[in-house]
Amino acid sequence: MKIRIENKEHRIKRVCSSKNALFSMLFFLFSFFSFSQDSIPIAKDLTEEKELDFQQFFFKALSEKSIGNYQKAIENLESSNQIISDNVAVYFEFSKNYLLLNKTLLAKEYVERALKSEPNNIWMLKHLVKIHIKDKNFSEAIAIQQKVVEIDLNGQELLVKLYLNNKEEEKAITLMNRMQQINGLSSSFQKLKSSLEKRKNNPIVEEKTTDVASGSLEDQFKANKSYTVLKQLLLASKDKPEIVLKYAEEGIALFPAQPFVYLIKGKTLNYQKKYKDALLSLQNGIDFVIEDAMEADFYKEMAASYKGLGNFIEEKKFLEKSKKIKE
Template sequence: MFFFFFFIQSKAQDSIPAAKDLTEEKELKFQQFFFKALSQKSIGNYQKAIENLENCNQILPNDLTVFYEFSKNYLELNNTLLAKEYINRAIEKDAKNIWMQKHLVKVFVKERSFSEAIKIQQKVVALNLKERDYLAKLYLQNRDYKNALYIMNALEKDNSLSSNLKRIKESLEKSKKPIVKRQEVIQDVFKRFETDKSYAVLKQILEASKEESAKLLKYSGEGISLFPAQPFVYLMNGKALNANKDYKKALESLKNGIDFVIEDAMEADFYNEMATSFKGLGNTSEEKKYREKSKKLKK
Protein backbone atom coordinates (compact mmCIF):
# COMPACT_ATOMS: atom_id res chain seq x y z
CA MET A 1 0.00 0.00 0.00
CA PHE A 2 1.25 3.46 -0.81
CA PHE A 3 1.63 6.19 1.71
CA PHE A 4 1.86 9.67 0.30
CA PHE A 5 3.61 12.35 2.27
CA PHE A 6 2.76 15.97 1.87
CA PHE A 7 5.07 18.75 2.87
CA ILE A 8 3.77 22.22 3.68
CA GLN A 9 6.08 25.18 3.74
CA SER A 10 5.42 26.95 7.02
CA LYS A 11 6.71 30.41 6.14
CA ALA A 12 6.54 32.69 3.14
CA GLN A 13 9.41 35.12 2.69
CA ASP A 14 7.77 38.49 2.25
CA SER A 15 6.67 39.02 -1.36
CA ILE A 16 9.02 36.43 -2.88
CA PRO A 17 7.04 33.38 -4.04
CA ALA A 18 8.04 30.19 -2.30
CA ALA A 19 9.82 27.71 -4.56
CA LYS A 20 7.69 24.74 -5.49
CA ASP A 21 8.62 21.46 -3.89
CA LEU A 22 8.96 19.26 -6.97
CA THR A 23 8.95 16.09 -4.89
CA GLU A 24 5.60 17.02 -3.41
CA GLU A 25 4.22 17.88 -6.85
CA LYS A 26 5.29 14.52 -8.26
CA GLU A 27 3.78 12.68 -5.31
CA LEU A 28 0.49 14.48 -5.80
CA LYS A 29 0.41 13.65 -9.51
CA PHE A 30 1.39 10.06 -8.84
CA GLN A 31 -1.38 9.75 -6.29
CA GLN A 32 -3.95 11.19 -8.67
CA PHE A 33 -3.02 8.89 -11.55
CA PHE A 34 -2.75 5.83 -9.31
CA PHE A 35 -6.20 6.24 -7.79
CA LYS A 36 -7.67 7.00 -11.21
CA ALA A 37 -6.21 3.67 -12.34
CA LEU A 38 -7.83 1.87 -9.40
CA SER A 39 -11.13 3.62 -10.09
CA GLN A 40 -11.11 2.72 -13.78
CA LYS A 41 -10.24 -0.89 -13.01
CA SER A 42 -13.12 -1.13 -10.53
CA ILE A 43 -15.63 -0.29 -13.26
CA GLY A 44 -14.03 -2.54 -15.87
CA ASN A 45 -12.21 0.14 -17.90
CA TYR A 46 -8.95 -1.79 -17.91
CA GLN A 47 -7.37 0.03 -20.86
CA LYS A 48 -8.02 3.40 -19.18
CA ALA A 49 -6.54 2.02 -15.98
CA ILE A 50 -3.39 1.01 -17.89
CA GLU A 51 -3.09 4.51 -19.37
CA ASN A 52 -3.13 6.02 -15.88
CA LEU A 53 -0.59 3.46 -14.69
CA GLU A 54 1.68 4.45 -17.58
CA ASN A 55 1.59 8.03 -16.23
CA CYS A 56 2.47 6.67 -12.79
CA ASN A 57 5.40 4.78 -14.29
CA GLN A 58 6.72 7.94 -15.93
CA ILE A 59 6.65 9.79 -12.61
CA LEU A 60 8.04 6.92 -10.53
CA PRO A 61 9.65 4.27 -12.77
CA ASN A 62 9.92 0.62 -11.77
CA ASP A 63 7.56 0.76 -8.80
CA LEU A 64 6.49 -2.76 -7.79
CA THR A 65 2.88 -1.84 -6.97
CA VAL A 66 2.47 -0.17 -10.35
CA PHE A 67 3.84 -3.33 -11.99
CA TYR A 68 1.39 -5.39 -9.93
CA GLU A 69 -1.54 -3.26 -11.08
CA PHE A 70 -0.34 -3.42 -14.70
CA SER A 71 -0.39 -7.21 -14.45
CA LYS A 72 -3.89 -7.34 -12.95
CA ASN A 73 -5.32 -5.15 -15.70
CA TYR A 74 -3.59 -7.04 -18.51
CA LEU A 75 -4.93 -10.29 -17.09
CA GLU A 76 -8.46 -8.85 -17.19
CA LEU A 77 -7.81 -8.07 -20.87
CA ASN A 78 -6.68 -11.70 -21.38
CA ASN A 79 -3.17 -10.52 -22.29
CA THR A 80 -1.35 -13.15 -20.26
CA LEU A 81 2.01 -12.40 -21.89
CA LEU A 82 2.15 -8.86 -20.51
CA ALA A 83 0.42 -9.95 -17.28
CA LYS A 84 3.31 -12.38 -16.68
CA GLU A 85 5.96 -9.86 -17.66
CA TYR A 86 4.76 -7.23 -15.19
CA ILE A 87 4.07 -9.56 -12.27
CA ASN A 88 7.51 -11.11 -12.68
CA ARG A 89 9.06 -7.64 -12.57
CA ALA A 90 7.16 -6.98 -9.35
CA ILE A 91 8.17 -10.31 -7.81
CA GLU A 92 11.84 -9.58 -8.57
CA LYS A 93 11.51 -6.66 -6.17
CA ASP A 94 9.60 -8.58 -3.48
CA ALA A 95 9.89 -12.36 -3.89
CA LYS A 96 8.12 -13.10 -0.60
CA ASN A 97 4.98 -11.12 -1.38
CA ILE A 98 2.31 -13.81 -1.19
CA TRP A 99 -0.36 -11.74 -2.98
CA MET A 100 1.83 -11.25 -6.02
CA GLN A 101 2.77 -14.94 -6.07
CA LYS A 102 -0.93 -15.86 -5.91
CA HIS A 103 -1.62 -13.50 -8.79
CA LEU A 104 1.05 -15.23 -10.89
CA VAL A 105 -0.73 -18.52 -10.17
CA LYS A 106 -3.93 -16.98 -11.58
CA VAL A 107 -2.08 -15.96 -14.74
CA PHE A 108 -0.80 -19.51 -15.30
CA VAL A 109 -4.26 -20.98 -14.58
CA LYS A 110 -5.74 -18.60 -17.16
CA GLU A 111 -3.27 -20.05 -19.66
CA ARG A 112 -4.13 -23.56 -18.46
CA SER A 113 -0.44 -23.98 -17.61
CA PHE A 114 -1.22 -26.05 -14.53
CA SER A 115 2.30 -27.43 -14.07
CA GLU A 116 3.68 -23.88 -13.87
CA ALA A 117 0.83 -22.79 -11.62
CA ILE A 118 1.63 -25.68 -9.27
CA LYS A 119 5.29 -24.63 -9.03
CA ILE A 120 4.31 -21.12 -7.94
CA GLN A 121 1.55 -22.36 -5.64
CA GLN A 122 4.17 -24.49 -3.87
CA LYS A 123 6.04 -21.24 -3.11
CA VAL A 124 2.77 -19.75 -1.84
CA VAL A 125 2.28 -22.75 0.45
CA ALA A 126 5.82 -22.30 1.76
CA LEU A 127 4.76 -18.79 2.83
CA ASN A 128 1.38 -19.89 4.22
CA LEU A 129 0.33 -23.50 4.89
CA LYS A 130 -3.33 -22.49 4.69
CA GLU A 131 -2.89 -22.26 0.91
CA ARG A 132 -2.53 -26.05 0.54
CA ASP A 133 -6.22 -26.37 -0.27
CA TYR A 134 -5.77 -24.59 -3.59
CA LEU A 135 -2.61 -26.59 -4.32
CA ALA A 136 -4.70 -29.77 -4.05
CA LYS A 137 -7.23 -28.30 -6.50
CA LEU A 138 -4.46 -27.46 -8.96
CA TYR A 139 -3.19 -31.03 -8.80
CA LEU A 140 -6.72 -32.22 -9.52
CA GLN A 141 -7.03 -29.88 -12.50
CA ASN A 142 -3.69 -31.21 -13.75
CA ARG A 143 -5.04 -34.77 -13.29
CA ASP A 144 -2.20 -35.50 -10.89
CA TYR A 145 -4.41 -37.47 -8.50
CA LYS A 146 -1.49 -39.01 -6.59
CA ASN A 147 -0.17 -35.64 -5.39
CA ALA A 148 -3.70 -34.31 -4.92
CA LEU A 149 -4.44 -37.20 -2.54
CA TYR A 150 -1.13 -36.64 -0.75
CA ILE A 151 -2.07 -32.99 -0.04
CA MET A 152 -5.65 -33.91 0.90
CA ASN A 153 -4.42 -36.56 3.35
CA ALA A 154 -2.14 -33.99 4.98
CA LEU A 155 -5.04 -31.52 5.23
CA GLU A 156 -7.25 -34.22 6.73
CA LYS A 157 -4.67 -35.00 9.42
CA ASP A 158 -4.66 -31.31 10.34
CA ASN A 159 -8.49 -31.23 10.39
CA SER A 160 -8.42 -28.57 7.68
CA LEU A 161 -9.78 -30.47 4.68
CA SER A 162 -12.77 -28.68 3.17
CA SER A 163 -16.03 -30.59 2.76
CA ASN A 164 -15.79 -30.37 -1.02
CA LEU A 165 -12.25 -31.80 -1.12
CA LYS A 166 -13.21 -34.45 1.41
CA ARG A 167 -15.96 -35.67 -0.88
CA ILE A 168 -13.60 -35.65 -3.86
CA LYS A 169 -10.98 -37.55 -1.86
CA GLU A 170 -13.51 -40.24 -0.95
CA SER A 171 -14.57 -40.55 -4.59
CA LEU A 172 -10.98 -40.89 -5.77
CA GLU A 173 -10.20 -43.54 -3.19
CA LYS A 174 -13.29 -45.57 -4.08
CA SER A 175 -12.95 -45.32 -7.83
CA LYS A 176 -11.04 -47.86 -9.83
CA LYS A 177 -9.70 -47.12 -13.26
CA PRO A 178 -11.85 -49.15 -15.61
CA ILE A 179 -10.26 -51.16 -18.39
CA VAL A 180 -12.20 -49.87 -21.34
CA LYS A 181 -12.52 -51.74 -24.62
CA ARG A 182 -13.74 -49.59 -27.49
CA GLN A 183 -16.62 -51.31 -29.21
CA GLU A 184 -16.14 -51.47 -32.92
CA VAL A 185 -19.80 -50.88 -33.68
CA ILE A 186 -21.22 -47.49 -32.63
CA GLN A 187 -24.03 -48.13 -30.16
CA ASP A 188 -26.53 -45.92 -28.44
CA VAL A 189 -24.61 -43.56 -26.13
CA PHE A 190 -26.58 -44.68 -23.06
CA LYS A 191 -25.86 -48.31 -23.82
CA ARG A 192 -22.19 -47.56 -24.36
CA PHE A 193 -21.92 -45.99 -20.92
CA GLU A 194 -22.70 -49.36 -19.33
CA THR A 195 -19.29 -50.62 -20.47
CA ASP A 196 -17.44 -47.41 -21.32
CA LYS A 197 -17.38 -45.22 -18.22
CA SER A 198 -15.27 -42.56 -19.88
CA TYR A 199 -15.82 -38.83 -19.45
CA ALA A 200 -16.22 -38.41 -23.22
CA VAL A 201 -19.24 -40.74 -23.27
CA LEU A 202 -20.70 -39.25 -20.09
CA LYS A 203 -20.46 -35.76 -21.57
CA GLN A 204 -22.43 -36.89 -24.61
CA ILE A 205 -25.13 -38.28 -22.29
CA LEU A 206 -25.31 -35.06 -20.30
CA GLU A 207 -25.53 -32.99 -23.48
CA ALA A 208 -28.30 -35.24 -24.78
CA SER A 209 -30.22 -35.12 -21.48
CA LYS A 210 -30.34 -31.35 -20.91
CA GLU A 211 -34.11 -31.24 -21.37
CA GLU A 212 -34.80 -34.43 -19.38
CA SER A 213 -34.20 -33.54 -15.74
CA ALA A 214 -34.60 -37.10 -14.39
CA LYS A 215 -31.90 -38.50 -16.68
CA LEU A 216 -29.73 -35.44 -16.20
CA LEU A 217 -29.95 -35.77 -12.42
CA LYS A 218 -29.10 -39.48 -12.53
CA TYR A 219 -26.11 -39.26 -14.85
CA SER A 220 -24.70 -36.00 -13.47
CA GLY A 221 -24.81 -37.52 -9.98
CA GLU A 222 -22.92 -40.55 -11.22
CA GLY A 223 -20.56 -38.24 -13.07
CA ILE A 224 -19.63 -36.37 -9.90
CA SER A 225 -18.61 -39.68 -8.31
CA LEU A 226 -16.61 -40.78 -11.35
CA PHE A 227 -15.07 -37.43 -12.32
CA PRO A 228 -14.98 -35.23 -9.20
CA ALA A 229 -12.70 -32.63 -10.79
CA GLN A 230 -14.76 -32.05 -13.97
CA PRO A 231 -16.82 -28.85 -13.59
CA PHE A 232 -19.31 -29.69 -16.38
CA VAL A 233 -20.87 -32.53 -14.35
CA TYR A 234 -21.54 -30.14 -11.44
CA LEU A 235 -23.07 -27.61 -13.83
CA MET A 236 -25.44 -30.23 -15.25
CA ASN A 237 -26.23 -31.50 -11.75
CA GLY A 238 -27.13 -27.98 -10.68
CA LYS A 239 -29.28 -27.56 -13.80
CA ALA A 240 -31.16 -30.79 -13.05
CA LEU A 241 -31.71 -29.86 -9.40
CA ASN A 242 -32.97 -26.41 -10.41
CA ALA A 243 -35.40 -28.05 -12.84
CA ASN A 244 -36.67 -30.16 -9.92
CA LYS A 245 -36.98 -26.99 -7.80
CA ASP A 246 -34.39 -28.32 -5.35
CA TYR A 247 -32.69 -24.93 -5.35
CA LYS A 248 -30.68 -25.29 -2.16
CA LYS A 249 -29.00 -28.52 -3.30
CA ALA A 250 -28.48 -27.03 -6.76
CA LEU A 251 -26.62 -24.07 -5.28
CA GLU A 252 -24.47 -26.37 -3.16
CA SER A 253 -23.51 -28.48 -6.19
CA LEU A 254 -22.73 -25.42 -8.30
CA LYS A 255 -20.56 -23.90 -5.56
CA ASN A 256 -18.65 -27.18 -5.29
CA GLY A 257 -18.03 -27.34 -9.02
CA ILE A 258 -17.06 -23.74 -9.74
CA ASP A 259 -13.71 -24.30 -8.01
CA PHE A 260 -12.64 -26.37 -11.01
CA VAL A 261 -13.75 -23.96 -13.73
CA ILE A 262 -11.09 -22.46 -15.99
CA GLU A 263 -12.90 -21.11 -19.05
CA ASP A 264 -14.79 -17.81 -18.80
CA ALA A 265 -17.70 -19.19 -20.85
CA MET A 266 -18.30 -22.04 -18.41
CA GLU A 267 -17.88 -19.73 -15.42
CA ALA A 268 -20.60 -17.53 -16.93
CA ASP A 269 -22.87 -20.58 -17.25
CA PHE A 270 -22.26 -21.43 -13.59
CA TYR A 271 -23.17 -17.90 -12.49
CA ASN A 272 -26.32 -17.97 -14.62
CA GLU A 273 -27.42 -21.29 -13.12
CA MET A 274 -26.63 -20.00 -9.61
CA ALA A 275 -28.81 -16.98 -10.35
CA THR A 276 -31.65 -19.39 -11.17
CA SER A 277 -31.11 -21.09 -7.80
CA PHE A 278 -31.22 -17.77 -5.94
CA LYS A 279 -34.38 -16.80 -7.84
CA GLY A 280 -36.01 -20.05 -6.75
CA LEU A 281 -34.98 -19.34 -3.16
CA GLY A 282 -36.53 -15.87 -3.37
CA ASN A 283 -33.19 -14.05 -3.03
CA THR A 284 -33.58 -11.43 -5.76
CA SER A 285 -30.50 -9.40 -4.82
CA GLU A 286 -28.19 -12.42 -5.20
CA GLU A 287 -30.01 -13.41 -8.39
CA LYS A 288 -29.28 -9.99 -9.90
CA LYS A 289 -25.68 -10.09 -8.71
CA TYR A 290 -24.96 -13.43 -10.39
CA ARG A 291 -26.81 -12.53 -13.59
CA GLU A 292 -24.57 -9.46 -13.87
CA LYS A 293 -21.44 -11.54 -13.23
CA SER A 294 -22.51 -13.91 -15.98
CA LYS A 295 -23.18 -11.10 -18.45
CA LYS A 296 -19.82 -9.49 -17.70
CA LEU A 297 -17.95 -12.68 -18.58
CA LYS A 298 -19.89 -13.12 -21.83
CA LYS A 299 -18.97 -9.64 -23.14
Protein backbone atom coordinates (compact mmCIF):
# COMPACT_ATOMS: atom_id res chain seq x y z
CA MET A 1 0.00 0.00 0.00
CA LYS A 2 2.84 2.31 0.82
CA ILE A 3 4.48 1.49 -2.49
CA ARG A 4 1.28 2.31 -4.32
CA ILE A 5 1.04 5.68 -2.55
CA GLU A 6 4.65 6.47 -3.44
CA ASN A 7 4.02 5.48 -7.04
CA LYS A 8 0.95 7.69 -7.10
CA GLU A 9 2.92 10.58 -5.67
CA HIS A 10 5.63 9.92 -8.21
CA ARG A 11 3.08 9.96 -11.00
CA ILE A 12 1.62 13.21 -9.67
CA LYS A 13 5.08 14.81 -9.53
CA ARG A 14 5.82 13.55 -13.03
CA VAL A 15 2.54 14.98 -14.36
CA CYS A 16 3.15 18.27 -12.56
CA SER A 17 6.65 18.40 -13.97
CA SER A 18 5.28 17.76 -17.47
CA LYS A 19 2.63 20.40 -16.97
CA ASN A 20 5.26 22.88 -15.79
CA ALA A 21 7.41 22.13 -18.80
CA LEU A 22 4.43 22.51 -21.12
CA PHE A 23 3.42 25.74 -19.42
CA SER A 24 6.97 27.07 -19.73
CA MET A 25 7.05 26.18 -23.40
CA LEU A 26 3.66 27.80 -24.03
CA PHE A 27 4.73 30.88 -22.12
CA PHE A 28 7.88 31.12 -24.23
CA LEU A 29 5.96 30.69 -27.45
CA PHE A 30 3.38 33.24 -26.38
CA SER A 31 6.11 35.70 -25.42
CA PHE A 32 7.88 35.16 -28.75
CA PHE A 33 4.62 35.64 -30.61
CA SER A 34 3.87 38.80 -28.64
CA PHE A 35 7.34 40.17 -29.43
CA SER A 36 6.87 39.36 -33.08
CA GLN A 37 3.53 41.16 -33.08
CA ASP A 38 5.08 44.19 -31.34
CA SER A 39 7.80 44.38 -33.96
CA ILE A 40 5.25 45.56 -36.58
CA PRO A 41 4.13 48.69 -34.68
CA ILE A 42 7.78 49.50 -33.97
CA ALA A 43 8.55 49.49 -37.70
CA LYS A 44 5.40 51.51 -38.30
CA ASP A 45 6.45 54.02 -35.67
CA LEU A 46 9.76 54.47 -37.46
CA THR A 47 7.93 55.14 -40.75
CA GLU A 48 5.62 57.61 -39.02
CA GLU A 49 8.62 59.38 -37.54
CA LYS A 50 10.14 59.66 -41.00
CA GLU A 51 6.87 61.01 -42.35
CA LEU A 52 6.62 63.54 -39.50
CA ASP A 53 10.15 64.78 -40.15
CA PHE A 54 9.34 65.12 -43.84
CA GLN A 55 6.18 67.10 -43.09
CA GLN A 56 7.97 69.32 -40.59
CA PHE A 57 10.54 70.43 -43.18
CA PHE A 58 7.93 70.71 -45.92
CA PHE A 59 5.56 72.94 -43.93
CA LYS A 60 8.51 74.99 -42.71
CA ALA A 61 9.36 75.55 -46.39
CA LEU A 62 5.80 76.77 -47.06
CA SER A 63 6.04 79.09 -44.07
CA GLU A 64 9.37 80.56 -45.22
CA LYS A 65 8.02 81.09 -48.75
CA SER A 66 4.95 82.92 -47.38
CA ILE A 67 7.20 85.57 -45.79
CA GLY A 68 9.51 85.87 -48.78
CA ASN A 69 12.42 83.77 -47.51
CA TYR A 70 12.68 81.77 -50.72
CA GLN A 71 16.24 80.53 -50.18
CA LYS A 72 15.34 79.30 -46.69
CA ALA A 73 12.32 77.59 -48.17
CA ILE A 74 14.57 75.80 -50.66
CA GLU A 75 16.88 74.64 -47.86
CA ASN A 76 13.92 73.07 -46.03
CA LEU A 77 12.73 71.45 -49.24
CA GLU A 78 16.19 69.94 -49.69
CA SER A 79 15.85 68.39 -46.21
CA SER A 80 12.41 67.03 -47.15
CA ASN A 81 13.84 65.58 -50.34
CA GLN A 82 16.59 63.79 -48.42
CA ILE A 83 13.99 62.05 -46.23
CA ILE A 84 11.55 61.15 -49.03
CA SER A 85 12.91 61.62 -52.53
CA ASP A 86 11.04 62.18 -55.81
CA ASN A 87 8.00 63.72 -54.13
CA VAL A 88 5.80 65.64 -56.59
CA ALA A 89 4.76 68.28 -54.04
CA VAL A 90 8.39 68.96 -53.12
CA TYR A 91 9.43 69.32 -56.76
CA PHE A 92 6.53 71.71 -57.38
CA GLU A 93 7.51 73.86 -54.39
CA PHE A 94 11.14 73.86 -55.53
CA SER A 95 9.96 75.21 -58.88
CA LYS A 96 7.76 77.92 -57.34
CA ASN A 97 10.56 79.19 -55.11
CA TYR A 98 13.12 79.21 -57.91
CA LEU A 99 10.70 81.18 -60.10
CA LEU A 100 10.24 83.71 -57.28
CA LEU A 101 14.04 84.02 -57.24
CA ASN A 102 13.94 84.55 -61.04
CA LYS A 103 15.91 81.33 -61.58
CA THR A 104 13.74 80.18 -64.45
CA LEU A 105 16.03 77.39 -65.65
CA LEU A 106 15.83 75.59 -62.28
CA ALA A 107 12.13 76.41 -61.96
CA LYS A 108 11.49 74.74 -65.32
CA GLU A 109 13.65 71.72 -64.45
CA TYR A 110 11.80 70.96 -61.21
CA VAL A 111 8.27 71.42 -62.52
CA GLU A 112 9.07 69.17 -65.48
CA ARG A 113 10.28 66.50 -63.02
CA ALA A 114 6.96 66.78 -61.21
CA LEU A 115 4.98 66.62 -64.47
CA LYS A 116 6.58 63.28 -65.31
CA SER A 117 4.54 61.80 -62.47
CA GLU A 118 1.42 63.89 -63.06
CA PRO A 119 1.45 65.05 -66.72
CA ASN A 120 -2.10 66.43 -66.57
CA ASN A 121 -1.80 68.35 -63.31
CA ILE A 122 -3.38 71.65 -64.33
CA TRP A 123 -1.72 73.69 -61.56
CA MET A 124 1.74 72.57 -62.59
CA LEU A 125 0.96 73.14 -66.27
CA LYS A 126 -0.21 76.68 -65.49
CA HIS A 127 2.95 77.23 -63.48
CA LEU A 128 5.10 76.08 -66.42
CA VAL A 129 3.28 78.59 -68.63
CA LYS A 130 4.26 81.32 -66.14
CA ILE A 131 7.90 80.28 -66.40
CA HIS A 132 7.82 80.49 -70.19
CA ILE A 133 6.12 83.89 -70.00
CA LYS A 134 8.84 85.10 -67.65
CA ASP A 135 11.42 83.98 -70.23
CA LYS A 136 9.39 85.66 -73.03
CA ASN A 137 9.23 82.22 -74.64
CA PHE A 138 5.71 82.59 -75.99
CA SER A 139 5.87 79.66 -78.41
CA GLU A 140 6.53 77.23 -75.55
CA ALA A 141 3.97 78.99 -73.37
CA ILE A 142 1.36 78.53 -76.13
CA ALA A 143 2.14 74.81 -76.45
CA ILE A 144 1.59 74.25 -72.72
CA GLN A 145 -1.45 76.56 -72.53
CA GLN A 146 -3.10 74.53 -75.28
CA LYS A 147 -2.85 71.50 -72.95
CA VAL A 148 -4.37 73.59 -70.16
CA VAL A 149 -7.30 74.53 -72.41
CA GLU A 150 -7.94 70.84 -73.16
CA ILE A 151 -8.50 70.39 -69.41
CA ASP A 152 -10.14 73.73 -68.60
CA LEU A 153 -11.75 76.03 -71.18
CA ASN A 154 -11.28 78.97 -68.82
CA GLY A 155 -7.68 79.06 -70.05
CA GLN A 156 -8.74 80.29 -73.48
CA GLU A 157 -8.42 84.00 -72.69
CA LEU A 158 -4.77 83.59 -71.70
CA LEU A 159 -4.20 81.59 -74.88
CA VAL A 160 -5.59 84.53 -76.90
CA LYS A 161 -3.17 86.88 -75.14
CA LEU A 162 -0.26 84.54 -75.78
CA TYR A 163 -1.12 84.34 -79.47
CA LEU A 164 -1.13 88.14 -79.64
CA ASN A 165 2.21 88.41 -77.83
CA ASN A 166 3.61 85.90 -80.32
CA LYS A 167 2.29 87.97 -83.27
CA GLU A 168 -0.25 85.27 -84.21
CA GLU A 169 -3.28 87.49 -84.64
CA GLU A 170 -5.12 85.13 -87.01
CA LYS A 171 -5.06 82.36 -84.40
CA ALA A 172 -6.21 84.83 -81.74
CA ILE A 173 -9.20 85.89 -83.87
CA THR A 174 -10.08 82.27 -84.70
CA LEU A 175 -10.01 81.32 -81.02
CA MET A 176 -12.13 84.33 -80.03
CA ASN A 177 -14.69 83.39 -82.66
CA ARG A 178 -14.89 79.91 -81.14
CA MET A 179 -15.16 81.37 -77.63
CA GLN A 180 -17.95 83.69 -78.74
CA GLN A 181 -19.95 80.77 -80.14
CA ILE A 182 -19.59 78.68 -76.96
CA ASN A 183 -19.72 81.04 -73.98
CA GLY A 184 -19.53 84.54 -75.39
CA LEU A 185 -16.78 87.13 -74.92
CA SER A 186 -16.18 89.72 -72.22
CA SER A 187 -16.59 93.35 -73.30
CA SER A 188 -12.81 93.83 -73.40
CA PHE A 189 -12.32 90.85 -75.68
CA GLN A 190 -15.24 91.92 -77.90
CA LYS A 191 -13.54 95.30 -78.40
CA LEU A 192 -10.23 93.53 -79.01
CA LYS A 193 -11.74 91.19 -81.59
CA SER A 194 -13.41 94.11 -83.37
CA SER A 195 -10.16 96.10 -83.47
CA LEU A 196 -8.17 93.17 -84.81
CA GLU A 197 -10.72 92.41 -87.51
CA LYS A 198 -10.83 96.06 -88.64
CA ARG A 199 -7.11 96.18 -89.25
CA LYS A 200 -6.88 92.60 -90.53
CA ASN A 201 -6.28 93.78 -94.10
CA ASN A 202 -4.02 96.64 -93.04
CA PRO A 203 -1.52 95.16 -90.55
CA ILE A 204 0.80 97.30 -88.50
CA VAL A 205 4.44 96.55 -89.24
CA GLU A 206 6.52 96.84 -86.10
CA GLU A 207 10.20 97.48 -86.61
CA LYS A 208 12.56 95.34 -84.55
CA THR A 209 15.06 98.15 -84.08
CA THR A 210 14.56 101.88 -83.82
CA ASP A 211 17.08 104.56 -84.66
CA VAL A 212 16.22 107.22 -82.10
CA ALA A 213 18.75 109.63 -83.58
CA SER A 214 16.93 109.67 -86.93
CA GLY A 215 14.30 112.09 -85.61
CA SER A 216 12.03 112.82 -82.68
CA LEU A 217 10.05 109.93 -81.23
CA GLU A 218 6.84 111.66 -82.27
CA ASP A 219 8.06 111.89 -85.86
CA GLN A 220 9.16 108.28 -85.82
CA PHE A 221 5.80 107.12 -84.51
CA LYS A 222 3.92 109.15 -87.10
CA ALA A 223 6.10 107.57 -89.78
CA ASN A 224 5.79 103.85 -88.91
CA LYS A 225 3.26 103.43 -86.07
CA SER A 226 5.58 100.98 -84.30
CA TYR A 227 4.67 99.78 -80.81
CA THR A 228 8.36 99.84 -79.89
CA VAL A 229 8.50 103.57 -80.73
CA LEU A 230 5.16 104.20 -79.01
CA LYS A 231 6.42 102.68 -75.76
CA GLN A 232 9.60 104.79 -75.89
CA LEU A 233 7.53 107.88 -76.64
CA LEU A 234 5.16 107.30 -73.73
CA LEU A 235 8.02 106.67 -71.29
CA ALA A 236 9.97 109.70 -72.49
CA SER A 237 6.86 111.91 -72.13
CA LYS A 238 5.81 110.78 -68.63
CA ASP A 239 6.21 114.36 -67.35
CA LYS A 240 4.05 115.68 -70.20
CA PRO A 241 0.55 114.33 -69.51
CA GLU A 242 -1.05 115.90 -72.59
CA ILE A 243 1.36 114.07 -74.92
CA VAL A 244 0.99 110.79 -73.00
CA LEU A 245 -2.81 110.89 -73.21
CA LYS A 246 -2.78 111.86 -76.88
CA TYR A 247 -0.56 108.96 -77.94
CA ALA A 248 -2.00 106.50 -75.41
CA GLU A 249 -5.43 106.97 -77.03
CA GLU A 250 -3.95 106.30 -80.46
CA GLY A 251 -1.91 103.43 -79.09
CA ILE A 252 -4.96 101.67 -77.63
CA ALA A 253 -6.68 101.90 -81.02
CA LEU A 254 -3.63 100.47 -82.81
CA PHE A 255 -2.51 97.96 -80.17
CA PRO A 256 -5.64 97.05 -78.17
CA ALA A 257 -3.99 94.06 -76.44
CA GLN A 258 -0.94 95.93 -75.08
CA PRO A 259 -1.61 96.44 -71.34
CA PHE A 260 1.28 98.87 -70.86
CA VAL A 261 -0.60 101.56 -72.85
CA TYR A 262 -3.68 101.25 -70.61
CA LEU A 263 -1.47 101.33 -67.52
CA ILE A 264 0.42 104.50 -68.40
CA LYS A 265 -2.84 106.17 -69.44
CA GLY A 266 -4.34 105.22 -66.07
CA LYS A 267 -1.33 106.56 -64.19
CA THR A 268 -1.49 109.85 -66.07
CA LEU A 269 -5.22 110.26 -65.43
CA ASN A 270 -4.69 109.52 -61.72
CA TYR A 271 -2.00 112.23 -61.71
CA GLN A 272 -4.57 114.63 -63.17
CA LYS A 273 -7.06 113.51 -60.49
CA LYS A 274 -9.41 112.11 -63.13
CA TYR A 275 -9.93 109.01 -61.05
CA LYS A 276 -13.04 107.60 -62.78
CA ASP A 277 -11.41 107.78 -66.21
CA ALA A 278 -8.20 106.29 -64.80
CA LEU A 279 -10.06 103.38 -63.27
CA LEU A 280 -11.89 102.68 -66.54
CA SER A 281 -8.61 102.56 -68.47
CA LEU A 282 -7.05 100.25 -65.90
CA GLN A 283 -10.08 97.95 -65.83
CA ASN A 284 -10.01 97.70 -69.63
CA GLY A 285 -6.31 96.97 -69.75
CA ILE A 286 -5.91 94.44 -66.96
CA ASP A 287 -7.69 91.81 -69.06
CA PHE A 288 -4.64 91.70 -71.33
CA VAL A 289 -1.98 91.34 -68.62
CA ILE A 290 0.04 88.11 -68.61
CA GLU A 291 2.97 89.02 -66.33
CA ASP A 292 2.69 89.09 -62.53
CA ALA A 293 4.78 92.24 -62.10
CA MET A 294 2.55 94.26 -64.43
CA GLU A 295 -0.59 92.85 -62.79
CA ALA A 296 0.71 94.10 -59.44
CA ASP A 297 1.30 97.56 -60.98
CA PHE A 298 -2.27 97.62 -62.29
CA TYR A 299 -3.69 96.75 -58.86
CA LYS A 300 -1.55 99.41 -57.18
CA GLU A 301 -2.74 102.06 -59.63
CA MET A 302 -6.36 100.93 -59.26
CA ALA A 303 -5.96 101.34 -55.50
CA ALA A 304 -4.83 104.93 -56.13
CA SER A 305 -7.97 105.53 -58.23
CA TYR A 306 -10.23 104.17 -55.51
CA LYS A 307 -8.44 106.28 -52.92
CA GLY A 308 -9.04 109.38 -55.03
CA LEU A 309 -12.72 108.43 -55.29
CA GLY A 310 -12.93 108.05 -51.50
CA ASN A 311 -13.56 104.29 -51.67
CA PHE A 312 -11.09 103.17 -49.02
CA ILE A 313 -12.41 99.60 -48.79
CA GLU A 314 -11.59 98.98 -52.46
CA GLU A 315 -8.29 100.84 -52.06
CA LYS A 316 -7.23 98.46 -49.29
CA LYS A 317 -8.44 95.42 -51.24
CA PHE A 318 -6.40 96.27 -54.34
CA LEU A 319 -3.31 97.23 -52.36
CA GLU A 320 -3.46 93.80 -50.72
CA LYS A 321 -3.86 92.13 -54.12
CA SER A 322 -0.81 94.00 -55.41
CA LYS A 323 1.22 93.09 -52.32
CA LYS A 324 0.21 89.42 -52.54
CA ILE A 325 1.53 89.14 -56.10
CA LYS A 326 4.85 90.72 -55.14
CA GLU A 327 5.37 88.40 -52.15
